[in-house]
Amino acid sequence: MDGNIYNTIEWASKVSMEGEVPFAEIVRTLLAAGVESYYADYRANRKTYYLPNGEAVTMELPAPLVRIAHAFDDAAVHAAVVGAQKGEVKYPYFLELTRFAGCVGYIVWLSGGHVTYFGRNGETLIEYFPK
Secondary structure (H helix, E strand, O other): OOHHHHHHHHHHHHHHHHOOOOHHHHHHHHHHHOOOEEEEEOOOOEEEEEOOOOOEEEEEOOOOOOOOOOOOOHHHHHHHHHHHHOOOOOHHHHHHHHHHOOEEEEEEEOOOOEEEEEEOOOOEEEEEOOO
């Protein structure tokens, strides 16, 4: 893998956890580096970034402060997303809120402009990037 792409992914992972760089900026930077999607797996505590050529990079997510609820509450996930889009919910807190809402992970489809959130029983919620 190209070192610049790896460094960009590493940067995105780091600044996400710091919660100070807006999601839209992270998306633009990852797209410019050629990343097409990434999967945040709450059960394995890792994020995997995918490139169109089949390469993938996995970064660790910190150990959760909140256990994943058994029931998927799509309204609570949606509220966390809206809060993050408004800049009111930083990523570390977003992780807590969505876990508490029964989310086990999500896939960000960078080029598709949306995120698919998953519950433990196969429930899904699709949220589109703001225009």
